Amino acid sequence: MTTNPMDTRLNELVERDRNHECPGYGHDHVCVRIVAVAKLPSRFGDFRIVAFWNNRDQKDHIAIVHGDVVGAENVPTRMHSECLTGDVIGSLRCDCRDQLETALKKIGEVERGVVLYLRQEGRGIGLANKIRAYALQDQGMDTVEANLALGFRDDERDYAIAAHMLHSLGISSVHLMTNNPKKVQELEQYGVKVSRRLPHLLPPNPHNRFYLETKAQRSGHFIDFAGLPRLQEQSDPVVIEGMPE
Amino acid sequence: MQREVIVIGGGIAGLQCAKELQEAGRNVRVIERARGVGGRLATRRFEGQPIDFGPMFLHGHAEPFLRAVKDVDGVVMQSPWPRRIQGQGTPCQPDAFAPTEQRAIIPAGMNCFAKHLASGLQVQLNTRIERITADGNCFLLRSSADEEFQCQDLVVAMALEEILGMLGTMGAVPELAPTATLLGMFSSVPSLTLLAAYPLEVPAPDWDILYPEDSPSLQLVSQDSCKRLQPRFVTLVIQARPGWSRERLEQPEEAWSTQLLQEAAQHVGEWVLHPLWTSPHRWKFARVDRGNELSRPLLTPINGNLRLGLAGDVFSPGGGVQAAWLSGSALAQRLLNEE
Structure with missing residues:
Protein backbone atom coordinates (compact mmCIF):
# COMPACT_ATOMS: atom_id res chain seq x y z
CA MET A 1 0.00 0.00 0.00
CA THR A 2 1.37 3.40 -0.91
CA THR A 3 1.40 6.17 1.58
CA ASN A 4 1.01 9.70 0.38
CA PRO A 5 3.55 12.32 1.53
CA MET A 6 0.95 14.04 3.70
CA ASP A 7 0.40 10.88 5.75
CA THR A 8 4.13 10.33 6.00
CA ARG A 9 4.56 13.82 7.41
CA LEU A 10 1.81 13.25 10.00
CA ASN A 11 3.16 9.85 10.95
CA GLU A 12 6.62 11.29 11.45
CA LEU A 13 5.19 13.55 14.16
CA VAL A 14 4.38 10.51 16.28
CA GLU A 15 8.00 9.41 16.10
CA ARG A 16 9.24 12.96 16.73
CA ASP A 17 7.06 13.38 19.85
CA ARG A 18 7.95 10.06 21.47
CA ASN A 19 10.23 11.76 23.98
CA HIS A 20 8.86 15.27 23.69
CA GLU A 21 8.94 17.21 26.91
CA CYS A 22 8.73 20.98 27.25
CA PRO A 23 8.15 23.47 30.07
CA GLY A 24 4.48 23.49 29.06
CA TYR A 25 1.95 26.19 28.20
CA GLY A 26 -0.18 28.33 30.51
CA HIS A 27 -0.65 28.33 34.27
CA ASP A 28 -0.99 24.56 34.30
CA HIS A 29 2.21 24.02 32.27
CA VAL A 30 0.36 21.68 29.98
CA CYS A 31 2.46 19.72 27.49
CA VAL A 32 1.08 17.47 24.73
CA ARG A 33 2.49 14.78 22.45
CA ILE A 34 1.10 13.41 19.21
CA VAL A 35 0.68 9.71 19.91
CA ALA A 36 -1.38 8.29 17.04
CA VAL A 37 -2.57 9.25 13.57
CA ALA A 38 -5.10 7.49 11.30
CA LYS A 39 -7.40 8.06 8.36
CA LEU A 40 -10.92 9.06 9.30
CA PRO A 41 -13.31 9.41 6.40
CA SER A 42 -16.49 10.91 7.77
CA ARG A 43 -19.87 12.02 6.44
CA PHE A 44 -18.48 15.56 6.61
CA GLY A 45 -15.37 14.96 4.51
CA ASP A 46 -12.06 13.18 4.27
CA PHE A 47 -10.09 13.58 7.48
CA ARG A 48 -7.11 12.32 9.43
CA ILE A 49 -7.56 11.98 13.18
CA VAL A 50 -4.63 12.86 15.41
CA ALA A 51 -4.60 11.78 19.07
CA PHE A 52 -2.68 13.76 21.68
CA TRP A 53 -1.43 12.68 25.08
CA ASN A 54 -1.13 15.39 27.71
CA ASN A 55 0.69 15.64 31.04
CA ARG A 56 -2.27 16.97 33.06
CA ASP A 57 -5.19 14.59 32.81
CA GLN A 58 -6.25 11.34 31.23
CA LYS A 59 -8.13 13.10 28.43
CA ASP A 60 -7.00 12.40 24.88
CA HIS A 61 -7.42 15.62 22.96
CA ILE A 62 -7.99 15.23 19.24
CA ALA A 63 -7.18 17.11 16.06
CA ILE A 64 -9.40 16.37 13.05
CA VAL A 65 -7.27 17.29 10.08
CA HIS A 66 -8.24 17.80 6.43
CA GLY A 67 -5.59 18.20 3.73
CA ASP A 68 -1.90 18.83 4.22
CA VAL A 69 -1.49 21.02 7.28
CA VAL A 70 2.00 20.13 8.53
CA GLY A 71 4.19 23.18 8.06
CA ALA A 72 1.32 25.10 6.41
CA GLU A 73 0.32 28.71 6.97
CA ASN A 74 -3.09 30.36 7.32
CA VAL A 75 -4.77 27.05 8.13
CA PRO A 76 -8.54 27.35 8.71
CA THR A 77 -8.96 26.22 12.33
CA ARG A 78 -11.87 25.69 14.66
CA MET A 79 -11.56 25.01 18.40
CA HIS A 80 -14.40 22.89 19.71
CA SER A 81 -14.95 21.95 23.36
CA GLU A 82 -16.32 18.46 23.94
CA CYS A 83 -20.01 18.41 24.73
CA LEU A 84 -21.37 14.88 25.02
CA THR A 85 -24.99 15.98 25.30
CA GLY A 86 -24.81 18.22 22.25
CA ASP A 87 -22.21 16.54 20.03
CA VAL A 88 -23.43 12.97 20.48
CA ILE A 89 -27.02 13.10 21.69
CA GLY A 90 -28.00 16.17 19.71
CA SER A 91 -29.25 18.01 22.76
CA LEU A 92 -31.10 21.24 22.12
CA ARG A 93 -30.00 22.85 25.39
CA CYS A 94 -26.92 24.09 23.55
CA ASP A 95 -25.78 24.54 19.95
CA CYS A 96 -22.64 22.45 20.13
CA ARG A 97 -23.75 19.89 17.54
CA ASP A 98 -24.59 22.60 14.98
CA GLN A 99 -21.29 24.32 15.68
CA LEU A 100 -19.28 21.11 15.30
CA GLU A 101 -21.08 19.93 12.15
CA THR A 102 -20.75 23.30 10.49
CA ALA A 103 -17.03 23.41 11.27
CA LEU A 104 -16.41 19.88 9.95
CA LYS A 105 -18.40 20.53 6.77
CA LYS A 106 -16.66 23.82 6.03
CA ILE A 107 -13.20 22.44 6.69
CA GLY A 108 -13.95 19.28 4.73
CA GLU A 109 -14.73 21.44 1.67
CA VAL A 110 -11.61 23.62 1.60
CA GLU A 111 -8.02 22.68 0.71
CA ARG A 112 -6.88 22.20 4.29
CA GLY A 113 -8.01 22.82 7.84
CA VAL A 114 -8.20 21.54 11.42
CA VAL A 115 -10.85 21.07 14.06
CA LEU A 116 -9.29 20.84 17.51
CA TYR A 117 -11.61 18.74 19.62
CA LEU A 118 -10.82 19.59 23.24
CA ARG A 119 -11.94 17.02 25.76
CA GLN A 120 -13.02 19.45 28.42
CA GLU A 121 -16.51 18.12 29.03
CA GLY A 122 -18.52 20.26 31.39
CA ARG A 123 -15.87 22.89 30.95
CA GLY A 124 -13.18 21.20 32.93
CA ILE A 125 -14.96 19.51 35.81
CA GLY A 126 -16.88 16.68 34.21
CA LEU A 127 -20.21 15.73 32.84
CA ALA A 128 -21.96 15.26 36.18
CA ASN A 129 -21.52 18.91 37.13
CA LYS A 130 -22.81 20.05 33.75
CA ILE A 131 -25.94 17.99 34.34
CA ARG A 132 -26.21 19.49 37.83
CA ALA A 133 -26.12 22.93 36.19
CA TYR A 134 -28.97 21.82 33.90
CA ALA A 135 -30.87 20.53 36.93
CA LEU A 136 -30.48 23.90 38.65
CA GLN A 137 -31.79 25.56 35.51
CA ASP A 138 -34.77 23.21 35.44
CA GLN A 139 -35.59 24.47 38.94
CA GLY A 140 -35.19 28.07 37.89
CA MET A 141 -32.15 28.41 40.14
CA ASP A 142 -29.31 29.02 37.76
CA THR A 143 -27.04 31.84 38.86
CA VAL A 144 -23.65 32.94 37.61
CA GLU A 145 -22.13 32.06 41.00
CA ALA A 146 -23.51 28.50 40.94
CA ASN A 147 -22.46 27.94 37.33
CA LEU A 148 -18.93 29.13 38.03
CA ALA A 149 -18.74 26.86 41.06
CA LEU A 150 -19.87 23.97 38.87
CA GLY A 151 -16.87 24.56 36.64
CA PHE A 152 -18.05 26.91 33.91
CA ARG A 153 -15.15 27.36 33.04
CA ASP A 154 -11.40 27.21 32.53
CA ASP A 155 -10.98 28.87 29.13
CA GLU A 156 -7.34 29.63 29.73
CA ARG A 157 -6.47 25.96 29.74
CA ASP A 158 -8.27 25.40 26.41
CA TYR A 159 -6.13 28.02 24.71
CA ALA A 160 -2.89 26.67 26.18
CA ILE A 161 -3.68 23.14 25.00
CA ALA A 162 -4.90 24.36 21.59
CA ALA A 163 -1.76 26.44 21.06
CA HIS A 164 0.50 23.51 21.91
CA MET A 165 -1.49 21.17 19.64
CA LEU A 166 -1.16 23.60 16.71
CA HIS A 167 2.58 23.95 17.32
CA SER A 168 2.92 20.16 17.50
CA LEU A 169 1.22 19.94 14.09
CA GLY A 170 3.72 22.43 12.70
CA ILE A 171 0.99 24.94 11.90
CA SER A 172 2.58 28.36 11.96
CA SER A 173 -0.47 30.56 11.43
CA VAL A 174 -4.23 30.06 11.37
CA HIS A 175 -7.45 31.53 10.09
CA LEU A 176 -9.51 31.11 13.24
CA MET A 177 -13.19 30.29 12.82
CA THR A 178 -14.82 32.12 15.68
CA ASN A 179 -17.30 34.86 16.51
CA ASN A 180 -15.32 35.83 19.57
CA PRO A 181 -12.49 38.31 18.88
CA LYS A 182 -11.16 37.66 22.41
CA LYS A 183 -10.34 34.10 21.35
CA VAL A 184 -7.92 35.50 18.78
CA GLN A 185 -5.99 37.47 21.40
CA GLU A 186 -5.99 34.54 23.85
CA LEU A 187 -4.53 32.20 21.28
CA GLU A 188 -1.94 34.75 20.15
CA GLN A 189 -0.75 35.03 23.76
CA TYR A 190 0.52 31.49 23.38
CA GLY A 191 2.42 32.25 20.22
CA VAL A 192 -0.11 31.17 17.59
CA LYS A 193 -0.32 33.69 14.78
CA VAL A 194 -3.96 34.34 13.87
CA SER A 195 -3.75 35.99 10.47
CA ARG A 196 -7.52 36.20 10.05
CA ARG A 197 -10.74 35.66 11.94
CA LEU A 198 -13.45 33.87 9.99
CA PRO A 199 -16.99 34.32 11.37
CA HIS A 200 -18.49 30.95 12.30
CA LEU A 201 -21.98 31.19 10.83
CA LEU A 202 -24.46 28.38 11.38
CA PRO A 203 -27.04 27.63 8.71
CA PRO A 204 -30.58 28.27 9.94
CA ASN A 205 -32.58 25.15 10.87
CA PRO A 206 -35.83 24.48 12.71
CA HIS A 207 -33.93 24.16 16.00
CA ASN A 208 -32.09 27.46 15.92
CA ARG A 209 -34.63 29.64 14.12
CA PHE A 210 -35.58 31.34 17.38
CA TYR A 211 -32.22 33.14 17.34
CA LEU A 212 -33.33 35.00 14.25
CA GLU A 213 -36.70 35.74 15.76
CA THR A 214 -35.33 37.17 19.01
CA LYS A 215 -32.33 39.03 17.65
CA ALA A 216 -32.69 41.86 20.13
CA GLN A 217 -31.15 39.88 22.96
CA ARG A 218 -27.58 39.79 21.73
CA SER A 219 -25.87 39.43 25.10
CA GLY A 220 -28.64 38.00 27.23
CA HIS A 221 -30.16 34.55 27.52
CA PHE A 222 -31.85 33.16 24.47
CA ILE A 223 -34.96 31.24 25.38
CA ASP A 224 -35.77 28.55 22.82
CA PHE A 225 -39.12 27.18 21.64
CA ALA A 226 -39.27 24.73 24.55
CA GLY A 227 -38.94 27.63 26.99
CA LEU A 228 -35.45 26.58 28.09
CA PRO A 229 -32.50 28.94 28.06
CA ARG A 230 -30.04 27.91 25.34
CA LEU A 231 -26.60 27.59 26.94
CA GLN A 232 -23.54 28.95 25.25
CA GLU A 233 -21.18 26.06 25.85
CA GLN A 234 -18.61 26.84 23.21
CA SER A 235 -16.80 30.04 24.05
CA ASP A 236 -18.25 31.91 21.09
CA PRO A 237 -21.66 33.45 20.69
CA VAL A 238 -23.97 31.61 18.29
CA VAL A 239 -24.43 33.45 15.01
CA ILE A 240 -26.93 32.15 12.49
CA GLU A 241 -26.68 33.12 8.84
CA GLY A 242 -28.85 36.17 8.36
CA MET A 243 -28.34 37.35 11.93
CA PRO A 244 -26.21 40.49 12.39
CA GLU A 245 -22.91 39.46 14.05
CA MET B 1 -14.43 50.88 58.71
CA GLY B 39 -11.07 19.06 61.83
CA ARG B 40 -10.84 15.81 59.91
CA LEU B 41 -7.05 16.06 59.64
CA ALA B 42 -7.04 14.35 63.01
CA THR B 43 -4.44 12.87 65.32
CA ARG B 44 -4.94 11.23 68.72
CA ARG B 45 -2.30 10.23 71.20
CA PHE B 46 -1.99 6.89 72.99
CA GLU B 47 0.53 7.13 75.85
CA GLY B 48 2.07 10.04 73.98
CA GLN B 49 2.37 8.22 70.63
CA PRO B 50 0.51 10.03 67.82
CA ILE B 51 -2.04 8.10 65.73
CA ASP B 52 -3.55 9.69 62.61
CA PHE B 53 -7.13 8.58 62.14
CA GLY B 54 -8.37 10.91 59.39
CA PRO B 55 -6.25 11.10 56.22
CA MET B 56 -3.32 8.69 56.49
CA PHE B 57 -0.95 10.87 54.49
CA LEU B 58 -1.01 14.14 52.60
CA HIS B 59 -0.84 14.22 48.84
CA GLY B 60 -1.15 16.85 46.17
CA HIS B 61 0.29 18.48 43.08
CA ALA B 62 -0.58 22.19 43.43
CA GLU B 63 2.61 24.18 44.01
CA PRO B 64 1.23 26.56 46.69
CA PHE B 65 -0.21 23.65 48.66
CA LEU B 66 3.03 21.69 48.49
CA ARG B 67 4.96 24.78 49.67
CA ALA B 68 2.63 25.11 52.65
CA VAL B 69 3.17 21.44 53.54
CA LYS B 70 6.94 21.80 53.16
CA ASP B 71 6.83 24.57 55.77
CA VAL B 72 5.69 22.25 58.57
CA ASP B 73 8.38 21.28 61.11
CA GLY B 74 9.59 17.73 60.64
CA VAL B 75 7.45 16.96 57.59
CA VAL B 76 8.73 14.03 55.48
CA MET B 77 8.32 14.48 51.72
CA GLN B 78 11.20 12.42 50.35
CA SER B 79 9.91 8.88 49.74
CA PRO B 80 7.54 9.18 52.68
CA TRP B 81 5.33 6.52 54.30
CA PRO B 82 3.62 4.48 52.87
CA ARG B 83 6.45 2.77 51.02
CA ARG B 84 5.10 -0.75 51.41
CA ILE B 85 1.60 -1.02 49.98
CA GLN B 86 -0.33 -4.27 50.20
CA GLY B 87 -3.50 -5.36 48.41
CA GLN B 88 -5.24 -4.36 45.21
CA GLY B 89 -8.11 -2.43 46.75
CA THR B 90 -8.61 1.25 45.84
CA PRO B 91 -7.30 4.02 48.06
CA CYS B 92 -9.89 6.52 49.33
CA GLN B 93 -8.62 8.87 46.65
CA PRO B 94 -7.82 7.00 43.44
CA ASP B 95 -5.23 9.64 42.47
CA ALA B 96 -3.23 9.39 45.69
CA PHE B 97 -0.50 7.29 44.09
CA ALA B 98 -0.55 8.86 40.62
CA PRO B 99 2.89 9.94 39.34
CA THR B 100 1.78 13.59 39.40
CA GLU B 101 1.16 13.47 43.15
CA GLN B 102 3.68 14.24 45.88
CA ARG B 103 3.06 12.63 49.22
CA ALA B 104 3.99 13.69 52.76
CA ILE B 105 3.64 12.59 56.38
CA ILE B 106 4.31 14.31 59.68
CA PRO B 107 5.94 12.02 62.30
CA ALA B 108 4.65 14.24 65.13
CA GLY B 109 1.07 13.75 63.86
CA MET B 110 -0.88 14.96 60.89
CA ASN B 111 -2.74 17.64 62.86
CA CYS B 112 0.60 19.48 63.20
CA PHE B 113 -0.19 20.86 59.72
CA ALA B 114 -3.34 22.46 61.16
CA SER B 187 -22.92 14.56 49.37
CA SER B 188 -20.07 13.25 51.51
CA VAL B 189 -19.34 9.62 52.36
CA PRO B 190 -18.93 8.26 55.91
CA SER B 191 -16.17 6.09 57.30
CA LEU B 192 -16.29 4.20 60.58
CA THR B 193 -12.78 4.12 62.00
CA LEU B 194 -11.12 2.07 64.71
CA LEU B 195 -7.76 2.81 66.33
CA ALA B 196 -5.94 -0.05 68.08
CA ALA B 197 -2.63 -0.31 69.98
CA TYR B 198 -0.51 -3.44 70.61
CA PRO B 199 2.79 -4.19 72.36
CA LEU B 200 5.90 -4.03 70.16
CA GLU B 201 6.28 -7.82 70.50
CA VAL B 202 3.37 -8.66 68.16
CA PRO B 203 4.30 -10.03 64.69
CA ALA B 204 3.76 -6.69 63.00
CA PRO B 205 2.96 -6.89 59.28
CA ASP B 206 5.56 -6.16 56.61
CA TRP B 207 3.46 -3.44 54.96
CA ASP B 208 2.66 0.18 55.81
CA ILE B 209 -0.85 0.21 54.44
CA LEU B 210 -3.23 -2.49 53.28
CA TYR B 211 -6.04 -1.93 50.78
CA PRO B 212 -7.95 -5.22 50.76
CA GLU B 213 -9.70 -5.85 47.45
CA ASP B 214 -12.12 -8.48 48.70
CA SER B 215 -13.36 -7.27 52.06
CA PRO B 216 -16.98 -6.19 52.46
CA SER B 217 -16.07 -3.84 55.30
CA LEU B 218 -12.43 -2.77 55.15
CA GLN B 219 -11.30 0.18 53.06
CA LEU B 220 -7.85 0.12 54.55
CA VAL B 221 -5.67 -0.87 57.48
CA SER B 222 -2.84 1.52 58.23
CA GLN B 223 0.19 0.52 60.30
CA ASP B 224 0.38 3.95 61.83
CA SER B 225 3.33 3.16 64.10
CA CYS B 226 5.60 2.93 61.02
CA LYS B 227 5.19 6.70 60.60
CA ARG B 228 6.66 7.35 64.06
CA LEU B 229 10.34 7.93 64.73
CA GLN B 230 10.49 5.86 67.94
CA PRO B 231 7.25 3.93 68.30
CA ARG B 232 6.57 2.36 71.71
CA PHE B 233 3.53 0.47 70.43
CA VAL B 234 2.39 -1.09 67.21
CA THR B 235 -0.69 0.88 66.23
CA LEU B 236 -3.25 0.09 63.54
CA VAL B 237 -5.95 2.33 62.12
CA ILE B 238 -8.82 0.49 60.47
CA GLN B 239 -11.14 2.45 58.19
CA ALA B 240 -14.40 1.01 56.85
CA ARG B 241 -15.91 1.33 53.41
CA PRO B 242 -18.58 4.02 52.86
CA GLY B 243 -21.54 1.69 52.18
CA TRP B 244 -20.72 -0.59 55.11
CA SER B 245 -20.25 2.47 57.33
CA ARG B 246 -23.51 4.09 56.29
CA GLU B 247 -25.52 1.00 57.30
CA ARG B 248 -23.99 1.09 60.78
CA LEU B 249 -23.73 4.83 61.51
CA GLU B 250 -26.53 4.71 64.07
CA GLN B 251 -25.48 1.43 65.68
CA PRO B 252 -23.60 1.32 69.01
CA GLU B 253 -19.84 1.58 68.62
CA GLU B 254 -19.15 -1.78 70.30
CA ALA B 255 -21.02 -3.65 67.57
CA TRP B 256 -19.18 -2.27 64.57
CA SER B 257 -15.78 -1.96 66.25
CA THR B 258 -15.82 -5.67 67.11
CA GLN B 259 -16.76 -6.52 63.51
CA LEU B 260 -13.99 -4.31 62.15
CA LEU B 261 -11.41 -5.87 64.47
CA GLN B 262 -12.48 -9.39 63.47
CA GLU B 263 -12.33 -8.56 59.77
CA ALA B 264 -8.89 -6.96 60.20
CA ALA B 265 -7.69 -10.09 62.03
CA GLN B 266 -8.74 -12.17 58.98
CA HIS B 267 -6.38 -10.12 56.81
CA VAL B 268 -3.56 -9.36 59.26
CA GLY B 269 -3.40 -12.11 61.88
CA GLU B 270 -5.09 -13.49 64.97
CA TRP B 271 -3.06 -11.21 67.28
CA VAL B 272 -5.14 -8.24 66.06
CA LEU B 273 -8.01 -9.53 68.24
CA HIS B 274 -6.10 -8.72 71.44
CA PRO B 275 -5.29 -5.01 71.54
CA LEU B 276 -4.01 -3.15 74.60
CA TRP B 277 -6.41 -0.36 73.74
CA THR B 278 -8.92 0.60 71.10
CA SER B 279 -10.80 3.75 70.28
CA PRO B 280 -13.68 3.99 67.76
CA HIS B 281 -14.45 7.09 65.74
CA ARG B 282 -17.46 7.81 63.60
CA TRP B 283 -16.61 9.98 60.58
CA LYS B 284 -20.12 10.82 59.45
CA PHE B 285 -18.84 13.02 56.61
CA ALA B 286 -15.40 11.57 56.01
CA ARG B 287 -14.74 12.83 52.50
CA VAL B 288 -16.21 13.53 49.10
CA ASP B 289 -16.17 10.93 46.38
CA ARG B 290 -14.77 11.66 42.93
CA GLY B 291 -17.32 13.51 40.83
Missing part, protein backbone atom coordinates in the same frame (compact mmCIF):
# COMPACT_ATOMS: atom_id res chain seq x y z
CA GLN B 2 -12.51 47.57 58.60
CA ARG B 3 -14.84 44.65 57.91
CA GLU B 4 -14.70 41.99 60.61
CA VAL B 5 -14.32 38.38 59.46
CA ILE B 6 -15.37 35.29 61.37
CA VAL B 7 -14.46 31.83 60.15
CA ILE B 8 -16.57 28.99 61.54
CA GLY B 9 -14.54 25.78 61.40
CA GLY B 10 -10.86 25.40 62.29
CA GLY B 11 -10.10 22.70 59.74
CA ILE B 12 -7.61 23.08 56.93
CA ALA B 13 -9.94 25.17 54.71
CA GLY B 14 -10.96 27.58 57.47
CA LEU B 15 -7.44 27.99 58.82
CA GLN B 16 -5.86 28.68 55.43
CA CYS B 17 -8.61 31.16 54.60
CA ALA B 18 -8.12 32.97 57.94
CA LYS B 19 -4.35 32.96 57.55
CA GLU B 20 -4.41 34.62 54.12
CA LEU B 21 -6.98 37.18 55.26
CA GLN B 22 -4.93 38.06 58.34
CA GLU B 23 -1.76 38.33 56.26
CA ALA B 24 -3.61 40.83 54.09
CA GLY B 25 -4.33 42.92 57.18
CA ARG B 26 -7.89 41.82 57.88
CA ASN B 27 -9.20 41.30 61.38
CA VAL B 28 -10.10 37.58 61.57
CA ARG B 29 -11.34 35.22 64.25
CA VAL B 30 -11.69 31.45 63.88
CA ILE B 31 -14.38 29.68 65.89
CA GLU B 32 -13.93 25.93 66.35
CA ARG B 33 -16.31 23.63 68.18
CA ALA B 34 -13.70 21.02 69.15
CA ARG B 35 -10.92 21.37 71.68
CA GLY B 36 -8.24 21.50 69.00
CA VAL B 37 -7.80 22.61 65.41
CA GLY B 38 -7.56 20.37 62.33
CA LYS B 115 -1.48 23.73 64.25
CA HIS B 116 1.14 25.21 61.96
CA LEU B 117 -1.51 27.08 59.94
CA ALA B 118 -3.21 28.22 63.15
CA SER B 119 -0.12 29.72 64.77
CA GLY B 120 -0.56 33.48 65.03
CA LEU B 121 -4.29 33.25 64.36
CA GLN B 122 -6.99 34.17 66.85
CA VAL B 123 -8.72 30.82 67.36
CA GLN B 124 -11.50 30.30 69.88
CA LEU B 125 -11.87 26.59 70.68
CA ASN B 126 -14.73 24.66 72.33
CA THR B 127 -17.32 26.99 70.83
CA ARG B 128 -20.27 25.61 68.93
CA ILE B 129 -22.28 28.09 66.86
CA GLU B 130 -25.96 27.24 67.07
CA ARG B 131 -27.61 30.06 65.21
CA ILE B 132 -26.69 32.58 62.55
CA THR B 133 -28.86 35.61 61.85
CA ALA B 134 -28.29 38.02 59.00
CA ASP B 135 -29.19 41.34 60.58
CA GLY B 136 -29.34 44.60 58.63
CA ASN B 137 -25.61 45.34 58.69
CA CYS B 138 -23.99 42.35 60.37
CA PHE B 139 -24.13 38.62 60.87
CA LEU B 140 -25.06 37.71 64.45
CA LEU B 141 -23.70 34.39 65.66
CA ARG B 142 -24.84 32.74 68.87
CA SER B 143 -22.96 29.88 70.52
CA SER B 144 -24.40 27.03 72.59
CA ALA B 145 -23.02 28.87 75.66
CA ASP B 146 -25.03 31.95 74.57
CA GLU B 147 -21.94 33.88 73.57
CA GLU B 148 -22.54 36.36 70.73
CA PHE B 149 -20.30 37.30 67.82
CA GLN B 150 -20.69 39.83 65.02
CA CYS B 151 -19.08 40.21 61.63
CA GLN B 152 -19.72 41.54 58.12
CA ASP B 153 -17.91 38.73 56.32
CA LEU B 154 -18.73 35.21 57.46
CA VAL B 155 -16.89 32.11 56.30
CA VAL B 156 -18.32 28.66 56.97
CA ALA B 157 -15.66 26.02 56.32
CA MET B 158 -16.80 22.49 57.12
CA ALA B 159 -18.00 19.25 55.62
CA LEU B 160 -20.78 19.78 53.09
CA GLU B 161 -23.65 18.46 55.24
CA GLU B 162 -22.46 20.50 58.21
CA ILE B 163 -22.47 23.64 56.08
CA LEU B 164 -26.05 22.90 55.03
CA GLY B 165 -26.96 22.43 58.70
CA MET B 166 -25.36 25.76 59.56
CA LEU B 167 -27.19 27.54 56.72
CA GLY B 168 -30.39 25.93 57.96
CA THR B 169 -30.14 27.89 61.23
CA MET B 170 -30.46 31.14 59.26
CA GLY B 171 -34.08 30.52 58.27
CA ALA B 172 -35.25 31.61 54.83
CA VAL B 173 -32.68 33.89 53.21
CA PRO B 174 -33.67 34.43 49.55
CA GLU B 175 -30.08 34.99 48.43
CA LEU B 176 -29.13 31.54 49.74
CA ALA B 177 -31.85 29.51 48.02
CA PRO B 178 -29.75 28.68 44.91
CA THR B 179 -26.77 27.83 47.15
CA ALA B 180 -28.80 25.42 49.24
CA THR B 181 -30.26 23.77 46.12
CA LEU B 182 -26.80 23.50 44.59
CA LEU B 183 -25.20 22.00 47.70
CA GLY B 184 -28.14 19.63 48.09
CA MET B 185 -26.99 17.93 44.87
CA PHE B 186 -23.73 16.87 46.50
CA ASN B 292 -18.83 15.19 43.88
CA GLU B 293 -16.78 18.36 43.88
CA LEU B 294 -17.29 21.93 42.89
CA SER B 295 -14.56 23.89 41.17
CA ARG B 296 -14.37 26.83 43.54
CA PRO B 297 -15.65 28.25 46.84
CA LEU B 298 -18.98 30.08 46.94
CA LEU B 299 -19.32 33.71 47.93
CA THR B 300 -22.82 35.14 48.25
CA PRO B 301 -23.74 38.74 49.05
CA ILE B 302 -26.58 39.04 51.56
CA ASN B 303 -28.68 42.13 52.36
CA GLY B 304 -26.46 44.17 50.08
CA ASN B 305 -23.42 44.59 52.35
CA LEU B 306 -22.85 41.22 54.05
CA ARG B 307 -20.93 38.38 52.45
CA LEU B 308 -21.15 34.68 53.18
CA GLY B 309 -18.28 32.52 51.98
CA LEU B 310 -18.28 28.72 51.90
CA ALA B 311 -15.15 26.60 51.73
CA GLY B 312 -14.12 23.02 52.44
CA ASP B 313 -13.03 19.84 50.68
CA VAL B 314 -16.07 19.87 48.35
CA PHE B 315 -15.19 23.30 46.95
CA SER B 316 -12.17 22.36 44.85
CA PRO B 317 -11.61 19.58 42.29
CA GLY B 318 -10.22 16.30 43.62
CA GLY B 319 -11.39 16.51 47.22
CA GLY B 320 -9.18 15.73 50.21
CA VAL B 321 -6.76 17.88 52.18
CA GLN B 322 -5.32 19.64 49.14
CA ALA B 323 -8.81 20.61 47.94
CA ALA B 324 -9.73 21.91 51.41
CA TRP B 325 -6.57 24.02 51.54
CA LEU B 326 -7.01 25.34 47.99
CA SER B 327 -10.65 26.23 48.60
CA GLY B 328 -9.74 28.18 51.75
CA SER B 329 -7.02 30.00 49.88
CA ALA B 330 -9.28 30.75 46.90
CA LEU B 331 -12.04 32.05 49.17
CA ALA B 332 -9.63 34.40 50.98
CA GLN B 333 -8.53 35.81 47.63
CA ARG B 334 -12.13 36.28 46.51
CA LEU B 335 -12.98 38.08 49.78
CA LEU B 336 -9.99 40.36 49.29
CA ASN B 337 -10.41 41.02 45.58
CA GLU B 338 -14.17 41.21 45.13
CA GLU B 339 -14.82 44.03 47.62
